[in-house]
Amino acid sequence: MNASAGPKAPGGADDATTSDSASMPRSGRKVTTSNRQSPRKSGDERWKELLDVSARMFADRGYAATSLQHIADELGMLKGSLYYYIKTKDDLLYEVIRGVYWEGVANFRRITTGPGDAVDRLEHAIQGHVRYLIDNITATTVFLHEFDQLSPGRREELSALGYTEQLRDLIRAGQAEGSIRPEIDASMAALAVLGATNWIYRWYRDPGSRGPDEIGRQFSDIFVSGLVSPSRKA
Amino acid sequence: MNASAGPKAPGGADDATTSDSASMPRSGRKVTTSNRQSPRKSGDERWKELLDVSARMFADRGYAATSLQHIADELGMLKGSLYYYIKTKDDLLYEVIRGVYWEGVANFRRITTGPGDAVDRLEHAIQGHVRYLIDNITATTVFLHEFDQLSPGRREELSALGYTEQLRDLIRAGQAEGSIRPEIDASMAALAVLGATNWIYRWYRDPGSRGPDEIGRQFSDIFVSGLVSPSRKA
Amino acid sequence: MNASAGPKAPGGADDATTSDSASMPRSGRKVTTSNRQSPRKSGDERWKELLDVSARMFADRGYAATSLQHIADELGMLKGSLYYYIKTKDDLLYEVIRGVYWEGVANFRRITTGPGDAVDRLEHAIQGHVRYLIDNITATTVFLHEFDQLSPGRREELSALGYTEQLRDLIRAGQAEGSIRPEIDASMAALAVLGATNWIYRWYRDPGSRGPDEIGRQFSDIFVSGLVSPSRKA
């Protein structure tokens, strides 16, 4: 549930940070782009603050265990006032997740469909994914851990064509071009890669030791070495 | 939260059911009549039933989103009656997690400290972990997903000496004996392996296609190939 | 809304009483018929009390304007405790209405299908309806005034085959047998009779002056005189 109190077991370290910021104007709401430096916050800023606080609390305690009261307290407003910005609590979860999801998938696709042979792209995809994930660790944590708490309709909306399929296709492409071992099950390999990288949200802590780049390099090394065909290695 | 409705993105498969214990459609609180005229359950049987039902519901909806009412309904008793068996709701979560955790860790240790060189043991550890995880997918899901919802005291109790450390030490041993590449960061590698395997609870579905053994073989192949030193490979 | 504060205009007097009592075990609930004279109220008694209080408050302030807090206060319990007895607030409205409705319709049918010619039965039906209505003025008020606030499903359930149709058919029977004037539109006449009698809940007050019998006699006199055919009058 929590980036800062993950289980030590099956992969844990301790005590985290959050650095990403959620953006995006909410669905049906015109936003006045009025003066920016007034002490009184504009609605737009408030909305971003709200998403930020929500993401942080959802990541820390879990969606179900976070009450609107908690969020309102943190924002210094009354819980009823939140309903000026949202229609249901689910809206908050949705906006937080939609944000990282869309950007993340787009980012991922840019790499997997970019230049280079399959192995190169795999390497970059792993490193890029790791970096994105860590740069947006809070929202990512919410996405990865609380996805199933979304209302069914929204869960479905976001389910289309995601990371796994892209990665699987990339690996298959590598097999076709001979750069990746043919005996590998592309689906399994894709799931292994994504499992290893996604799991980061369970143990990542502020760069006590390894930062995003170091992690990305290590992970891509392992997987590339694990998947590459002997011929291409040479 | 849910073994059967994981996000498609960062590593999902699709729609099916968990396989370890008879799973239930979660629509509309129906009371299981299955255990109505049984000769009269002993207290011990009732307790196991309670843990079973709890595990299933925690895996399906998440701990925070599962009420004692839900559980009692499923058992065909009143929620107040649950307090004959437990002192607080947290007891249920604790018992479910403690079960898989202890057995799982013991299992893991048996392999990592068993016979063979480090690479052999790594291979067996991955395959064994995958199999255990899938054989106990419901409880494992609860363990992996709801660990942070445990009361602080119990979280701590279970946190000691886990999988990561054992695996890291195994890899280091391999580096010491020369069977594993020295440029690998053992901690990172351990986290990659556990991430890939643990993540299984997010996408595993009834053996439509790949069963535990196939998955174990593929995963261990990838990681062994990725970590082994050229010398030992030859 | 209210038997005790009806508008003076289109027909009002002032300040009322309540004398009916709601009964009926609620839908899905077994009721222990345990000891009756314990100082501690049994659940059955509590349920009746709850319906009674609800009826009174719905009649006084209106359904929508009555909060569960009001009801709980009157009963000396916490509002959350009411949910031991009901599933939603609508249950209370439904039970109150269902009670008077079923009994009332049955009562009415007994008379309209009883012995005597149509005019006799009309006379008795009016008097019986007036009496029943006044004897159950509180629940009747709720029924007549708050019916539309019922959830759609339940509104429908109770809508079948009601008073109007029975009365219309009785009048038609009278026309067929020649005791009621043929130029009368039976539907209109039925609606006139029911309007006049139902409206009583808007102005009836404790027998300051006219009691149920007197009112029944006056009303039946007017309508019988208004509908009877000259031949039968003679």
Place this chain on the structure above:
Amino acid sequence: MNASAGPKAPGGADDATTSDSASMPRSGRKVTTSNRQSPRKSGDERWKELLDVSARMFADRGYAATSLQHIADELGMLKGSLYYYIKTKDDLLYEVIRGVYWEGVANFRRITTGPGDAVDRLEHAIQGHVRYLIDNITATTVFLHEFDQLSPGRREELSALGYTEQLRDLIRAGQAEGSIRPEIDASMAALAVLGATNWIYRWYRDPGSRGPDEIGRQFSDIFVSGLVSPSRKA
């Protein structure tokens, strides 16, 4: 509460719509776009629109169940903006009721104090009342159903000198002049007449069958026949 969903029982017809002002399906808060590019409504027009919409919604859902949000949505403005026109929600109810009430009473008085003997005036009063009520069915519904929801002060203000008294006095006059049966209790008779006519708002539907005139004729026939003295009838 509702002219279009009255209980079938104690006097109902069935399913249709009210007819005085264009009624609206109540599903899902849609904002009427009908008044979007009009040349710019004057404040007076807006005020009338507001009263119209309020009346319609109060008639449809009941006063207490209608929120200012609903009304604002329908008008295409924000709920806070309503406070330019009103001071409290009660103002809306008051204005709607005051309108029909004053005009209706004046209308009624014009007839009961007009030319003709008591029986003639009674006949015209019934027909006139029925017509007025149906011509203004929405506001009348609000008046008849929601009167008690008015704030105490305003309830009192409107309570003085109403229909019942005028009608009772007319009947007494008829008894005095010998055209109405002496054994009739004038108060009861007045209440019967007003009950029958007022109740119309509970069952009236768009002139599927009977229109205002037909209803008026039938009702006045019944009551005149029921009250007239044998001597005057001859």
Place this chain on the structure above:
DNA sequence: GATGAATGAGTCTTCATTCAT
């Protein structure tokens, strides 16, 4: 072993209302 009845705090959500702009 379990029920029946309740508690008290908390859940999400809606309300009428305010007021600076």
Place this chain on the structure above:
DNA sequence: TATGAATGAAGACTCATTCAT
């Protein structure tokens, strides 16, 4: 004439928990 942003109180409903029987 309105909007945008909030308030504060109350709404219905749910929760984990208790305890006498």
